[in-house]
Amino acid sequence: MSGASVSDVNDRLSALELRVQQQEDELTVMKAALADVLRRLAASEASAASSTKKHGGKGEMLLVKVSL
């Protein structure tokens, strides 16, 4: 291996190590964002389920009949 190609290999290795590190950092940020989304989505689903139960499921039906 010539001196030029040794230097070339080192450059390519260093560039790859930098890109892989940057991707690890991005993955860490995205994992945190995705965990936040999952938490908020679960809360939203629980709230909607609770609201549906309270409202009797399908639509708001309200009949008040007052006979005197």
Add this chain to the structure above:
Amino acid sequence: MSGASVSDVNDRLSALELRVQQQEDELTVMKAALADVLRRLAASEASAASSTKKHGGKGEMLLVKVSL
């Protein structure tokens, strides 16, 4: 290239190959999680849209029948 640097290059290549494989595995997990989120979010939006339509959009529809 000296024996030492050949070994060094091999070590760096092996370490990079391992990290890239781990990132591929993490990306696969995150893609599945994101697909799940998109499915649940679409269901939640469809449910909310259906609920809004049933409830007449703004405010609750209220029928009061008073018989005297």
Add this chain to the structure above:
Amino acid sequence: MSGASVSDVNDRLSALELRVQQQEDELTVMKAALADVLRRLAASEASAASSTKKHGGKGEMLLVKVSL
């Protein structure tokens, strides 16, 4: 370093560069999808909060005043 191992190092570097590029492309797609999810989730939460406020929060508050 023998000719064979130089070729081997070049092959492994090229394969890694390809995989890292593919992961960068996937990360870009996933970041866009996650940004879309965050936007839709925020809209859904805002809509639910607005609906909850209109509906009086917990359960349906209903006041019917009948004057005879």
